[in-house]
C-alpha cells in the first residue's frame with residue numbers, strides 16, 4: 001500500500017500561516033486523529049488540533065479533500081496552522097508518530113499527481129519552471145506550459161499521426177501482395193504541412209533563454225568604458241574601472257532583471273591584437289570565447305567593427321578623447337547617466353523580440369529534441385513510397401509525441417524532474 005506523506009507546503013517558519021499537507025490513504029485518519037473528526041469535504045473548518053494525549057497543539061483551519069478528484073489524485077488533507085516554528089514542529093511530530101505516515105521527499109506531491117494522471121509531464125515541467133520563475137517573462141511562459149496549452153497541442157499532433165497511421169494500415173490491409181495501392185496525394189501533402197508546422201515550432205526561441213537569461217556581452221577596444229557601463233547596467237560597482245587600458249582580464253558576469261526581462265551581462269577584456277602582457281592576452285582569449293556565447297554584443301566602439309556575424313548594439317561613452325569619431329547607435333555617459341535609459345530600452349526590446357513571447361509555451365532542451373525527432377519522422381514518412389516504411393516512420397513520430405507528455409518515461413528522468421521541486425510541492 002502507498003505511504004501517506006506530509007510536508008509543510010508554505011514557506012519556512014516563522015510566517016503568519018503554515019500550511020501542512022497530507023496526501024495518501026491515511027489522510028482521513030490523520031485529520032480525524034488531530035481534529036477529532038473528519039470535517040465536511042472541501043470546506044474550511046476551524047478546529048482545535050490535539051496530540052495523542054489530548055493536549056492542544058494549535059487552533060487551525062482544516063480542509064479535507066477526498067480523492068481521487070484532488071491535486072494529487074489521492075485523499076488529501078490541509079492544516080492551516082499558526083506559522084511559528086514550534087507550532088509547525090509540534091504538528092509535524094504528531095503526524096510522524098502515526099502509522100504509515102512519513103515526511104514527503106522533494107516534489108513527491110507533484111510526482112503523485114503525475115503518477116495518478118492529474119497532470120502530464122509537460123505540465124509538471126511547466127510547474128517546476130513556474131515555481132522557480134523570478135521574472136515576469138519567465139512566469140508567463142511557465143504558466144502557459146503548466147496550464148496544459150502545450151499538452152493540448154501535442155495531443156492534436158498525436159491525433160494527426162494516429163489518423164495518418166490508420167490510413168496507411170488500411171492500404172496495407174486491403175492492397176494485395178503484388179499491387180499495393182499508392183498513398184493518395186493529399187495524404188502526402190498533409191504530411192508536408194505537418195512537417196512545416198513542427199519546423200515552425202522548432203524555430204521558436206528556446207526555454208533556456210528564459211531560464212538562464214538573455215546573454216549580453218560588453219566588448220570593444222581597451223579603455224572604451226565597458227566596465228563602467230557594465231557597472232551602471234547591473235547597478236553595482238562589480239567591475240574594476242581605471243584610466244589604464246587593459247584593466248579587465250577575467251570575464252565578469254552578473255544576472256539582473258530589467259523591465260521584467262532576465263539578463264546576464266558579461267564584462268570582458270578590451271580587444272586588441274598586440275599586447276606584451278601575457279595575462280591580458282589570456283583575458284582577450286576569454287573575451288572572444290564569451291562573444292561566441294553571446295545572444296547580443298553590446299559593442300563599445302565603431303559600429304560594424306564588432307565580431308562578425310554577432311548581433312550587436314553599438315555605443316560610445318562621452319569621454320572627450322574618444323568622442324565623435326563615428327556615429328554609434330547610443331551615446332552614454334556614466335558620469336551624467338545620460339543615454340543609459342535609451343540603452344536599457346533597446347536591450348529590453350531586443351531581448352523581448354528574441355526570447356519566447358509572453359504567454360507562449362517555450363520548448364526546453366528535452367522537448368525540443370522530441371519535437372525534432374517527430375519532425376524528422378514525419379519528413380521521412382512523406383518521402384517513403386513503401387507503405388510499410390511509412391507506417392514505421394509514423395510510429396516513430398507517435399513515440400516522440402508520447403515522450404513529450406510522458407506516456408513513456410524513465411525513472412531517472414522523473415527523479416531528475418521532480419527533484420527540482422522543493423519539499424511540500
Ligand SMILES: Nc1nc2c(ncn2[C@@H]2O[C@H](COP(=O)(O)OP(=O)(O)OP(=O)(O)O)[C@@H](O)[C@H]2O)c(=O)[nH]1
Nearest residue numbers: 222223224225226227228242246247248270317334
Ligand atoms: N567621461 C566619461 N568617462 C568614462 C565613461 N565611461 C568610462 N569612463 C572612464 O574611462 C576610463 C576607462 O573606463 P573602463 O570602464 O575601465 O574601460 P574598459 O573598457 O572597461 O577598459 P579595459 O577593461 O581596460 O578594456 C575610466 O577612467 C572611466 O572612468 C563615461 O561614460 N564618461
Ligand SMILES: [K+]
Nearest residue numbers: 223242244247
Ligand atoms: K580601463
Ligand SMILES: [Mg+2]
Nearest residue numbers: 226227247248
Ligand atoms: Mg574593463
